[in-house]
Amino acid sequence: MKTKLILCFVAICPFFSCDDNYEVVQVATPQLISKTEFRNSVTVQEPHIIQEAGKIYAYKDLIFVGDIDGIHVIDNSIPETPVLVKFIKIPVNEDISVKDDYLYADSATDLLVFDISDINNEVSLVERLEDVFTIYDYNFPEEADEADYSKYNYEEDIIVGWTVATERRKKQDDLMFTDFANNAVESTTGTGGSLARFQIVNDYLYTVGSYEMSIFNISNLSQPVLTNTNYAGWNIETMFQKDNYLYLGSTNGMYIYSLGNPSAPEYISEFTHWESCDPVVVDGDYAYLTLRGGNACGQLESVLEVIDVSDKANPTLASRYTLENPYGLGIKGNMLFVCDGTAGLKLFNKENPLDLSMVKDYNNIQSKDVIPLENSLLMIGGNTLYQYKYLEDDINLISTFQLN
Template identity: 40%
Template sequence: MVWPFVTFPPLPRSIDTKLTPMRSILFKQLQRQINQTRQPLAILYKLLISAFIAAALLSVSSCRKDECKDTMRYTIYTPVFASAAEVRARFKSEAPRPIEAAGKIYLYGNYIFLNELNEGIHIIDNSNPEAPDNFAFINIPGNVDMAVKGHVLYADSYMDLLAIDISDPHQVKELKRLKDVYPQRVYEYFRATSDSIVIDYLTRDTVVEIPCHRDLLFGGQFNSPGVFALSSSSDGGNKSGAMAALGKGGSMARFALLNDYLYTVDYSRLNIFGIQNPASPEKQDELYLFDVVETIFPYRGNLFIGSQSGMYIYSLQNPAHPVRKGAFGHIRSCDPVVAEDSTAYVTLRGGSACGGFTNQLDVLNISDLSNPILIKSYPMSSPYGLGIDGEHLFVCEGSNGLKFLDASDPQNITSVAQVPVEAFDVIPHNKVLLVTAKDGLYQYDYSNLHAPRLLSKLVIN
């Protein structure tokens, strides 16, 4: 593959002479480093962004002759702290709550577990998909992900992992808490004691004047303990059915179960927990993945891990010690992944915190797991989660709707239906598609892929 290169011309004299000394040095260093290294665009990405941000600083600055001052507009985020003991004491069963915001989803028998980000988990009886019943809530501060084996729910709570008895979903019980197994959930941008957790942020917009020659490189200030400011460049129990052995998560999941092991991913690690005794998980190992990891998908004795720069395949031939088997790289972006038979499907979304500008669906041949090969890329608008069931492919396009696609021919995947919901993730199961969207939890009958039928919608307030 031939990579394009970028060379920046010298700064115009009219700009160069007006820069403050620090900014002049910054621009010249960026210009010199870019022109001398002549690296591929993928490697220069951060340098380019740095240059753009530095240029943005110029657009919001005003300097006076006698006293150089910059006028900057900030959004100040002040963290709200709570002690670890206080947070851990908040775990409990509660009566059902209205759903305020749909997070991740997990299907287990006739249950739907629906996360509400950092608040806990809604338990929904789905024995009748046309009339789902939101009947209980588990208060789990800091919860994002979950998985279920038997009568045990595994859930994160900030830096802890919980094992929860859900044999009576109305009165769940904490079986075990593994403390501090997710240290990266402790917010690295703020100083805190070893016993404090950031549980929220208070935001405030402000305009301040600061010296031009301040020690501030890209518009963010970390100098005040407990305050982070970002500058702006503008003004502006099954009630009616039996439980299954293992459940099924969405494509955005960061928890995965396979036999007697729970695998979880955080910022850059794969964590391995033994659950031979489901009520008493034990952390057995961790692997550093040297990338920003986002999702995990178990399939046929392998883990498909989505990161911001590629898809990784780990063999579970020895389930206690996963071994990297193959990888497929891409331009930096968000990328959940699912697989079916010898084909993997990866959505890439740019224009987000993941970086990059690519919006597409990559279809890969994984018949040789050590060497995934791109079959074809399909342009997308803003893909999020996805799901696959045989020849039926489902792609969430955010504000651009939910697509139902015929994937019988990987070389010619076609959209056969689309519904106007702001969808984020899906779970296909027994011809019923669970969909998390901005305004509700939807369920569609896709027996006829060309004409999906809405079964129900649980409204999000």
């Protein structure tokens, strides 16, 4: 019996680390295409099925829904019966913003500008600013321990996906991610949800990646100019603008920037919390953050935090409420709408921000993000787009639209 156990151990050793200097790791290798091929792949197509619904954005009578490889355009002129009208194929796209019929979208390292003034007949790409964004870990697989960038050339390649394999490797202290940055008339503006990374304020477009903020002057809408790129903070996920300030939600806190000088936002302060996924919205003297624990988001606890930001230099925790699986949130008047993931949509009366009272709990639906518009509430969740009419302390369903 003892001999058999020894033989079994020897047989296992080639597959697992039997030497303290080695370990078994999940290694992610980037899937690459050339920048030339990548840039030639932007097209405007007829509407087709949505594969994986992402962020939502509203502009006039249009709703934009992010997908794996671009943006679906929905005609919402009749909210009871929305209609898909276009698909703008934009590879490696994270977010969009729209001002006066010009749509701004990131595409990996590039910023694209589309003229959408005639959305039903022609959508045209009018400008591309190349290599203005740094890509750190686009859609990096959660199950991976390390990345193998040995075949990646920052100057020539774009990462469009990943493959993950189990490997036995010698232990090393290198960081998993590599920074490649050193290698290289009244206006109408749309509205994004709390998961947005783009914000337009007057003549400037502000975009945020994991660690960098890029500022573009869009006074000439069809020809934006990159005016600044700054370090923004650690692992930034979302950006919200209110009253001449930017509020950045990161996995370890909230950063506040002043837009006193719009071309160069000034860091004011940060509010630190445990590691979690963190969108933020602001109204008056209070910021509202949802912190989602579990998976890649960090801690197990999930909460809604109310932060007193009356003193921008010294934000402080005012109150905290336990949630189950929170994502995005939004504000309309005295109502705070909180998307609690698989636990549904929760409506809080925030007349007293220090003592929120939940007035409605729609726990039979799935919710990811909301956009409180002037006359209706948009919500996305479970591959469904919901539209609601506001009532006093409640909402009434206008329509549901299946996204796939």
